[in-house]
Amino acid sequence: MDSKKKANIKENRHILKSVAESVLYCGRQCIALRGTSEKQNSTGNPGNFLALMKLLSNHDEKLKQHMERPKLRNATYLSPQTQNQMIDVIGKRIIQAQIVDEVKNAQIYTVMADEVTSHNVELMPLCVRFVDKDLNIREELLEICSLPRITGSHIATAIKDVLSHLNIEIGDCRGQGYDGASNMSSENVGVQALIKKEAPKAVYMHCNGHCLNLVIARSCALPLVRNMIDKMKSTIIFFTYSPKREQLLMEIVHKDAHSMGQRKPLIDICRTRWAERHDAYSHFYSAFVFIVKALEVIALGLHTEDYSQDVTTGWQGKYKAEAYSLLSGLQNFGFILTFLTVYQVLSHLTGITVKLQKTSVDIVEAFSMVDEVKNIYKELRETIEDDFNQIYKQAIRMAAQVDVQPTSQPRVAGRQTHRENVPAETVKDYYRRNMAIPFLDHVILEFESRFSPLSVTASRLLGLIPSIQCNSGVTVDISEVVQLYQDDLPSPELIDQELKRWTLKWQNKPSEHRPTSCAEAIKQCDALIYPNIFKLLKIACTLPVTSCECERSASTLRRLNTFMRSSMGEDRLSSLALIHTHYDMAVNLDEAVNIFSKLHPRRLELTSVLNP
Template sequence: MIKLIASYNDEVARTVLENAPYNAKYTSHQIQKEILHILSNKVRKHICEEIGDSKFCIVVDEARDESKREQMALVLRFVDIHGFIQERFLDLVHVKDTTSLTLKQELCGILSRHGLDVSNIRGQGYDGASNMRGEWNGLQALFLKDCPYSYYIHCFAHRLQLALVAASREVIPVHKFFSKLTFIVNIICSSSKRHDELHAAKTDEIVHLLEIDELETGKGANQIGTLKRAGDTRWSSHFSSVCSLINMYGATLTVLQKIIVDGSTYSQRGDADSAYNTLTSFEFVLILHLMKDMMGITDILCQALQKQSQDIVNAVQLVHSTKTLIQNMRDDKWEELLKNVKSFCEQHDILIPDLTASYVARQGRSRHQKDHITVEHYFRVEIFLVTIDKQLQELNSRFNDQAMDLLSLSSTLMPKDAYKNFDIAKISTLVDSYYPEDFTEQEKINFPFQLQHFILDVRQHPEMKNLSTIHELCRCLAETKKSKVYYLIDRLIRLILTLPISTATTERSFSAMKIIKTRLRNKMEDDFLADSLVIYIEKEIAEKFSSDSIIEDFKSLKTQRMEGPPMTFVFHHGGKFKIDKSGYLCYEPDNTEVLMGVEADTLDVFFVKGYYKELGYAEMNNYLWKFPGTLLDNGLRRLENDADLLALVRDCKRNHHLINIYFKHVVSKPHVVDCMSEDGDDVLQLPTIPELAEKLNKDHNDAMSQPYCKTTKKSP
């Protein structure tokens, strides 16, 4: 690539390849990672500037990457100055375990590094795992102790998934239906030959229907699809699978009949015959259409909950409308469903049973058989009503937010129907009870009066009187500059919009992680992976930065790193971090080695991170340094790249050119390293920290100028 560019640009050709300075390493992996880190930091800085002093919400989820390392993704949800809801991917960090305390420490570390105050958190969005939603020791409970107004919202999309899965598993005929559906799809899609036969059969069917004027031609009409498999984690895929089978029903029957006759093995012919009998049963067709109608209602909710701009109040209303539509289906749609199923069976020559005949559960008479039950009663009560009732029961159980007054009070801010829902008393209660720290006492007094003026104003305003959602109201306030006039109402609306709806954005980041960290690139470092993800996911922000600005930052990074007098490094090794009896973090056992006279202009990350080999270790996990004047609990910083090394040098200057570096070992038990001299086998006694401090204070300048005598070490 460099040669190609040089061939077209003489100015580039004069400065690259053999004409480049001998110490130029800009094509090396380390330099490329540093440039990538600079760009990702600029993206993160831009996100933090977007948030500013505003309140925000954290959305967190965990997943394993290709190398089986547990990764935690952090997404920030906030409302920007233009009134738009934003969900920005901030970082991805490796966590040693998924306990709530570990996750909280990592999250607080990320927020602290980027200058975001934990006290500004006004919402938490997680899944329903016990380490997240635990009332006493869950992650949400730990954050509530530090910030009592960071309200936890269980991911709505996850709730819906749990409700749909539970409903399908509890009703035996429905559970059998999905098992048989998967079986049929696997038979048809197991080979490319059968897939081609399916397409050919569907093509013949479309041609025949066009000849008899059953179908209309047009652009994009009569597309040929295929059967879709239902996934375990995405319930919307079940709806797609059901719809694809209805669309390809006739072609599927044709392929199965061909396999029954021409199958190469008895198992293929037997499986195809079993699938054909299942597919042509009236009960299977009935449940197929029942699932299509019911899941079509819930799929609208599922898709809406994954939108970034969705607000909590509108989501609650969508849940309510979904319950209402399913209830209406239960009360009024049986006859219509039965009519559609009969028509479908007649179209495909499927035997329709006598619905007035007595229903027999199994061949012969079962001891559990109920007397005087007709076939129609079984289909209507045991399948139709039971399935819908179970679905409603699960939805009511999973989305029972009546106990959470915050959501019900927030609904009073909906602007639809000329602000009919605006209730001054309830909205004032929302401010006093749930956001008391975000309003002063005087603002709480002024709030009801400002609200009265607001209602009269917006009902007559041509751009604001026909709004329907809180999100639209927030945008309109920003566009019309009325957010400055009714600043208290605008502040409350932004707080409500900050509340999370789902963890869909974090799940999308994990999908991106699978694209970047693949099986062939499964040894990517965590920081390299995080930087790549930030730039990939937030590409719209990354595209705003020019190459010149990145070059200037890279130049500044290198220049600043080379400045400074000789330094002294104190390496702490052979121990592990633990909590002492007083509840403070400590490092035990603490073996130290002092390295004096380190010049800043010769210092690089490889030297510091590779020093564990000088100490006699074969492998090391993490490298940390302690911020001067702090405890280990909140003073440890990671050392991974040049940006971290620059921060280490700055901290070293603040601490009389001395810094403490800690090695975090891979092994569970600490190593004790014997330091051997080059001339003999005597153990070299390392100075303690008090002795070192006394020596430095006595003759600091002489100590700095002393050359470092390299020693060899035994391997532990």
């Protein structure tokens, strides 16, 4: 009887393990579990979960027998209720529990949040940043919760409720990473102020990715630059929103270009990320001549003999008029020169935009990257004469390809306040004084103002970096940091002596072997020999740089909340997001079966009282 009971339990657990495996597969691949019918023998679409179970049963005799002839008709473990319970077990009881344990072991952490709307419901991905046991910086999604409103008090309450529910001490929070909206950043009623009431050391950092985008947005508000971008957007929309017009452009490109590969001639301008926007500028630059030729085909009926009639004939009058308007805007030397200036000047931001989004970047490394780019722009401002001459020559060559010559400079009106009015003798001087120099000044000014909090915070931590410590010309005082985190340090009274030992350790090593960031330094810092410095480096690594992980987590909602499952409970949505986001995290299916059997005991035997 005992052996028969064990065999029965083993078979039942095998079936439930297959259920867990199917749920995990659907969750990781972000595909809907349910279909139009949840009955196995239904003629409609049974859904991905049941279809996958049927597929597995073709290679598993025990599972096939359970699917066709279950021992108990009311204990098949295939119902939507079981699916939800297994999703909760894998998402919350295993993946989330593992992250919570790692956060507790790290002792200190940073919270990052960002609100997003999905199917007319306000949701908030809540992420944590911490240093794990292997001394790697990690940013992980903790939960996605719904918000009744997006005021500072409601968001702060939601954050505190999640932390309290997961038994994570809010007093251990050392950083906050949000965007710069008033409900987040306000010093009185913002989220950061409300969280600081319970976690006074939780330093607020405006997402540096958003700061970089704001630098570009504010700099591009210059009238000449803004008008150029509007014309560029209108041109991209004109072609990409019409299959026939895009087909015409593609045919011109494939026939006249030497090699464009498989990439599209035009891509839409991203509104949030400059790295994606830079790609749009690159495509527009490469396809500029072909764009002008396509507009000439539509507006003026030129070059029709060179291409197929399907794309050169049958254009309605309103499209001809729109194409003629765009053609007049593009065949303008001021547009070409402004486009090249913006394209080349902002190209320096492409690399830093991508690097700032990495989870392993610490605040000192981010400051170093931002400072490097800022110095590039300052140097560019000093040599604007020579650099703009090169851009001007390139603009002349580009304009000649579309039969455009540098015309006389725009009229200058002394009392006009909504256009550029700096007097100039030549066309080149006009655009240099009215467009290039103001544009560069705007970029530098925005860098100074937007990244000043980053500079202040990072400057306090520079004294911990060996490459800076051993620089004889640099003296960095870390007394402010020691005073701020005095309660976190094991022996703050010995920090000066410890710092001397830390400096001597690296002075005897070549400069190329000295760590240049907190992430590198903490991996070479022995917590037993340098306990205070190790703790300060850990705090420095924990401070947030961007809130990109929240945005990446919010992007999963586009795949989760599809038209097939637009209505979904908060627990199911959060658990599926955890399963999908933490794709590479190992999940022990036997553990999932154990947890399920304890939380949801059913009619099938899954455990034995004598042999659990």
